Amino acid sequence: QVQLVQSGAEVKKPGASVKVSCKASGYTFTGYYMHWVRQAPGQGLEWMGWINPNSGGTNYAQKFQGRVTMTRDTSISTAYMELSRLRSDDTAVYYCARDLKQWAHNWFDPWGQGTLVTVSS
Amino acid sequence: DIQMTQSPSSVSASVGDRVTITCRASQGISSWLAWYQQKPGKAPKLLIYAASSLQSGVPSRFSGSGSGTDFTLTISSLQPEDFATYYCQQANSFPKTFGQGTKVEIK
Numbered sequence: 403q404v405q406l407v408q409s410g411a412e413v414k415k416p417g418a419s420v421k422v423s424c425k426a427s428g429y430t431f432t433g434y435y436m437h438w439v440r441q442a443p444g445q446g447l448e449w450m451g452w453i454n455p456n457s458g459g460t461n462y463a464q465k466f467q468g469r470v471t472m473t474r475d476t477s478i479s480t481a482y483m484e485l486s487r488l489r490s491d492d493t494a495v496y497y498c499a500r501d502l503k504q505w506a507h508n509w510f511d512p513w514g515q516g517t518l519v520t521v522s523s
Numbered sequence: 524d525i526q527m528t529q530s531p532s533s534v535s536a537s538v539g540d541r542v543t544i545t546c547r548a549s550q551g552i553s554s555w556l557a558w559y560q561q562k563p564g565k566a567p568k569l570l571i572y573a574a575s576s577l578q579s580g581v582p583s584r585f586s587g588s589g590s591g592t593d594f595t596l597t598i599s600s601l602q603p604e605d606f607a608t609y610y611c612q613q614a615n616s617f618p619k620t621f622g623q624g625t626k627v628e629i630k
Contacts, residue, residue, distance in 0.1 A: 437619075447559075447567065447610055449619040463618035497566055502578075508614035509557050511578060513566035 404428040406498055406514035413520045419486040422517045424498030431479035432456040435501040437510055438472060438483045440494040448494075452507050453481060461507070488521045495519075525549050525613050529622035535630040542598040544625045546611035551591045555615035558587055558596045561624075562607045570609075571596065601627070 409423040424436065438450040451462035453472040460472045471484045481498055496517045499510035526549035536542050546556065554574035559567040569578045571587035574594060584599040598605055606629055611622040 446623050447612070447621040449612075449621070451618075461617065465618070499566075502569065502572060508555065508619075509569060509572040510559070510567070510612070511569035511572075513568070516566055 404500065404512055406500060406512060408496075408498060408514040408517045411518040411520070413522065414488050415523055416489055416521055418488050418521075419484060420488060420519050421482055421484040422496050422498075422519070424481045424483070424514050426479045426481070426500065429500075431474075432476055433504045435505075435507040436472075436474070436481040437499045437501065437507070438470075439497045439499055439510065439513075441497070441516075442491070442494040445494075450483070450496075452501075454507075455481060485519075488519075490521050493519065493521045524618055525552065525616060525620050527611055527613055527620050527622040529609075529611055529625045531625060532623065533626040533628060535628045536601050537630045538601055538603055540601045540630075542601050542605075542627060544596045544609055544611075544627075546589075546594045546596070546622050548592045548594075548613055548615075552613045552615035554590050555613055556587070556589070556594050557612045557614065558585075559610045559612065560605075560607045561610065567610065598627075 405427045407425045432455045435452045437452045453460045455474045474481045498514040502509040502511045528547045556574045558571040561567040575587045586597045608624045608626045
Protein backbone atom coordinates (compact mmCIF):
# COMPACT_ATOMS: atom_id res chain seq x y z
CA GLN A 403 0.00 0.00 0.00
CA VAL A 404 1.05 3.59 -0.50
CA GLN A 405 2.94 4.86 2.51
CA LEU A 406 4.84 8.02 3.42
CA VAL A 407 7.16 7.83 6.42
CA GLN A 408 8.67 11.03 7.73
CA SER A 409 11.75 11.69 9.83
CA GLY A 410 11.56 12.28 13.55
CA ALA A 411 10.91 15.34 15.66
CA GLU A 412 13.43 18.16 15.68
CA VAL A 413 14.30 20.94 18.11
CA LYS A 414 16.09 23.91 16.58
CA LYS A 415 17.26 27.33 17.72
CA PRO A 416 16.05 30.50 16.03
CA GLY A 417 18.07 31.22 12.91
CA ALA A 418 18.93 27.58 12.28
CA SER A 419 17.71 25.34 9.46
CA VAL A 420 15.78 22.08 9.53
CA LYS A 421 15.52 19.36 6.90
CA VAL A 422 12.60 16.94 7.04
CA SER A 423 12.52 13.76 4.98
CA CYS A 424 9.59 11.82 3.57
CA LYS A 425 10.22 8.28 2.33
CA ALA A 426 7.65 6.95 -0.10
CA SER A 427 6.77 3.34 -0.80
CA GLY A 428 4.09 1.36 -2.59
CA TYR A 429 3.96 3.41 -5.79
CA THR A 430 6.12 4.92 -8.53
CA PHE A 431 7.77 7.82 -6.73
CA THR A 432 8.41 9.85 -9.87
CA GLY A 433 4.81 9.71 -11.03
CA TYR A 434 3.20 11.88 -8.37
CA TYR A 435 3.85 15.39 -7.11
CA MET A 436 4.68 15.71 -3.42
CA HIS A 437 3.27 18.56 -1.34
CA TRP A 438 4.36 19.94 2.02
CA VAL A 439 1.79 21.29 4.46
CA ARG A 440 2.34 22.57 7.97
CA GLN A 441 0.15 23.00 11.02
CA ALA A 442 1.08 25.20 13.95
CA PRO A 443 -0.08 24.00 17.39
CA GLY A 444 -3.86 24.27 17.65
CA GLN A 445 -4.06 25.97 14.27
CA GLY A 446 -5.19 25.15 10.74
CA LEU A 447 -3.39 23.79 7.70
CA GLU A 448 -0.97 25.83 5.58
CA TRP A 449 0.30 24.68 2.18
CA MET A 450 4.00 25.36 1.62
CA GLY A 451 4.63 24.10 -1.88
CA TRP A 452 5.17 21.08 -4.09
CA ILE A 453 7.94 19.24 -5.85
CA ASN A 454 7.71 17.23 -9.04
CA PRO A 455 9.86 14.20 -8.16
CA ASN A 456 10.38 13.39 -11.83
CA SER A 457 11.90 16.70 -12.90
CA GLY A 458 12.80 18.22 -9.55
CA GLY A 459 10.71 21.25 -10.42
CA THR A 460 9.20 23.11 -7.50
CA ASN A 461 6.51 25.64 -6.72
CA TYR A 462 6.62 27.41 -3.37
CA ALA A 463 4.03 29.55 -1.64
CA GLN A 464 5.24 33.15 -1.75
CA LYS A 465 5.23 33.26 2.04
CA PHE A 466 8.09 30.75 2.10
CA GLN A 467 10.02 31.90 -0.98
CA GLY A 468 13.68 32.32 -0.14
CA ARG A 469 13.48 30.20 3.00
CA VAL A 470 12.20 26.84 1.79
CA THR A 471 13.91 24.31 -0.48
CA MET A 472 12.24 21.12 -1.62
CA THR A 473 14.39 18.39 -3.11
CA ARG A 474 14.21 14.69 -3.80
CA ASP A 475 16.40 11.63 -4.18
CA THR A 476 14.75 9.32 -6.66
CA SER A 477 17.20 6.49 -5.90
CA ILE A 478 15.68 6.10 -2.45
CA SER A 479 12.17 7.47 -3.19
CA THR A 480 12.56 10.24 -0.67
CA ALA A 481 11.47 13.85 -0.70
CA TYR A 482 12.96 16.55 1.50
CA MET A 483 11.83 19.92 2.79
CA GLU A 484 14.41 22.30 4.21
CA LEU A 485 13.36 25.48 5.98
CA SER A 486 16.02 28.03 6.88
CA ARG A 487 16.25 31.08 9.15
CA LEU A 488 13.82 29.46 11.55
CA ARG A 489 11.66 31.61 13.82
CA SER A 490 9.54 30.70 16.79
CA ASP A 491 6.40 30.90 14.66
CA ASP A 492 7.78 28.12 12.46
CA THR A 493 7.04 25.72 15.32
CA ALA A 494 4.60 23.30 13.73
CA VAL A 495 3.94 19.79 12.53
CA TYR A 496 5.20 19.46 8.97
CA TYR A 497 3.46 16.97 6.70
CA CYS A 498 4.37 15.60 3.33
CA ALA A 499 1.39 14.57 1.22
CA ARG A 500 1.37 12.90 -2.16
CA ASP A 501 -0.99 14.18 -4.81
CA LEU A 502 -4.01 11.99 -5.42
CA LYS A 503 -3.57 11.90 -9.21
CA GLN A 504 -0.55 11.27 -11.39
CA TRP A 505 1.01 14.35 -12.95
CA ALA A 506 -1.34 16.65 -11.03
CA HIS A 507 -0.94 19.00 -8.10
CA ASN A 508 -4.39 19.50 -6.61
CA TRP A 509 -5.42 17.05 -3.89
CA PHE A 510 -3.45 15.65 -0.97
CA ASP A 511 -3.66 11.92 -0.36
CA PRO A 512 -2.12 10.10 1.37
CA TRP A 513 -0.24 12.03 4.04
CA GLY A 514 2.84 11.26 6.06
CA GLN A 515 2.55 10.93 9.82
CA GLY A 516 3.93 14.42 10.40
CA THR A 517 7.16 15.75 11.87
CA LEU A 518 7.08 18.15 14.82
CA VAL A 519 9.62 20.95 14.47
CA THR A 520 10.07 23.04 17.60
CA VAL A 521 11.94 26.33 17.37
CA SER A 522 13.08 27.54 20.74
CA SER A 523 16.08 29.29 22.24
CA ASP B 524 -4.64 34.53 -2.33
CA ILE B 525 -8.10 32.94 -2.28
CA GLN B 526 -9.61 33.04 1.19
CA MET B 527 -11.67 30.04 2.29
CA THR B 528 -14.21 30.64 5.04
CA GLN B 529 -15.94 27.74 6.80
CA SER B 530 -19.05 27.85 8.91
CA PRO B 531 -19.77 27.07 11.57
CA SER B 532 -16.43 27.00 13.41
CA SER B 533 -17.81 24.25 15.60
CA VAL B 534 -20.96 22.19 15.80
CA SER B 535 -22.32 19.94 18.52
CA ALA B 536 -24.27 16.97 17.26
CA SER B 537 -25.49 13.53 18.29
CA VAL B 538 -24.90 10.16 16.71
CA GLY B 539 -27.36 9.76 13.87
CA ASP B 540 -27.71 13.49 13.21
CA ARG B 541 -27.35 15.03 9.78
CA VAL B 542 -24.49 17.53 9.80
CA THR B 543 -23.80 20.19 7.18
CA ILE B 544 -20.63 22.28 6.94
CA THR B 545 -20.27 25.10 4.46
CA CYS B 546 -17.20 26.59 2.81
CA ARG B 547 -17.15 29.86 0.91
CA ALA B 548 -14.36 30.96 -1.41
CA SER B 549 -13.44 34.64 -1.80
CA GLN B 550 -13.62 34.20 -5.58
CA GLY B 551 -14.94 31.56 -7.92
CA ILE B 552 -13.05 28.28 -7.93
CA SER B 553 -15.32 26.20 -10.19
CA SER B 554 -15.24 22.70 -8.63
CA TRP B 555 -11.67 22.85 -7.42
CA LEU B 556 -12.50 22.02 -3.83
CA ALA B 557 -11.62 19.21 -1.44
CA TRP B 558 -12.69 18.23 2.07
CA TYR B 559 -10.42 16.63 4.69
CA GLN B 560 -11.07 15.06 8.07
CA GLN B 561 -8.51 15.36 10.86
CA LYS B 562 -8.58 13.61 14.21
CA PRO B 563 -6.42 14.79 17.14
CA GLY B 564 -2.77 13.89 16.73
CA LYS B 565 -3.34 12.43 13.26
CA ALA B 566 -2.69 13.55 9.70
CA PRO B 567 -5.64 14.81 7.67
CA LYS B 568 -7.52 12.35 5.48
CA LEU B 569 -9.03 13.19 2.11
CA LEU B 570 -12.80 12.67 1.99
CA ILE B 571 -14.04 14.52 -1.10
CA TYR B 572 -12.26 16.04 -4.08
CA ALA B 573 -13.43 17.99 -7.10
CA ALA B 574 -16.30 19.23 -4.91
CA SER B 575 -18.34 16.03 -5.05
CA SER B 576 -16.12 13.03 -5.83
CA LEU B 577 -15.94 10.58 -2.94
CA GLN B 578 -12.42 9.37 -2.26
CA SER B 579 -12.01 5.59 -2.38
CA GLY B 580 -12.74 3.91 0.92
CA VAL B 581 -14.69 6.84 2.37
CA PRO B 582 -18.17 5.92 3.64
CA SER B 583 -21.08 7.00 1.49
CA ARG B 584 -22.62 8.98 4.35
CA PHE B 585 -20.16 11.71 3.36
CA SER B 586 -21.12 13.84 0.37
CA GLY B 587 -20.02 17.13 -1.13
CA SER B 588 -21.75 19.64 -3.33
CA GLY B 589 -21.39 23.12 -4.76
CA SER B 590 -19.46 25.04 -7.36
CA GLY B 591 -18.22 28.57 -7.88
CA THR B 592 -17.92 30.10 -4.41
CA ASP B 593 -20.25 28.07 -2.17
CA PHE B 594 -19.70 24.47 -1.13
CA THR B 595 -21.18 22.01 1.34
CA LEU B 596 -19.99 18.88 3.12
CA THR B 597 -22.81 16.73 4.45
CA ILE B 598 -22.61 13.81 6.83
CA SER B 599 -25.98 12.10 6.45
CA SER B 600 -25.95 10.15 9.71
CA LEU B 601 -23.17 11.03 12.13
CA GLN B 602 -21.22 8.09 13.50
CA PRO B 603 -18.97 8.02 16.60
CA GLU B 604 -15.84 7.91 14.45
CA ASP B 605 -16.87 11.10 12.62
CA PHE B 606 -16.15 13.40 15.55
CA ALA B 607 -13.20 15.34 14.19
CA THR B 608 -12.19 18.60 12.57
CA TYR B 609 -13.03 19.14 8.90
CA TYR B 610 -11.17 21.41 6.48
CA CYS B 611 -11.97 22.58 2.98
CA GLN B 612 -9.15 23.31 0.50
CA GLN B 613 -9.16 25.07 -2.85
CA ALA B 614 -7.01 23.90 -5.74
CA ASN B 615 -8.06 26.50 -8.31
CA SER B 616 -4.98 28.68 -7.95
CA PHE B 617 -1.72 29.14 -6.10
CA PRO B 618 -1.18 29.10 -3.27
CA LYS B 619 -3.47 26.23 -2.28
CA THR B 620 -5.43 27.46 0.71
CA PHE B 621 -7.51 25.84 3.43
CA GLY B 622 -10.48 26.92 5.46
CA GLN B 623 -9.96 27.50 9.17
CA GLY B 624 -11.65 24.23 10.10
CA THR B 625 -14.94 23.08 11.61
CA LYS B 626 -14.86 20.99 14.74
CA VAL B 627 -17.65 18.43 15.05
CA GLU B 628 -18.18 17.67 18.72
CA ILE B 629 -20.38 15.29 20.66
CA LYS B 630 -23.57 16.83 22.02
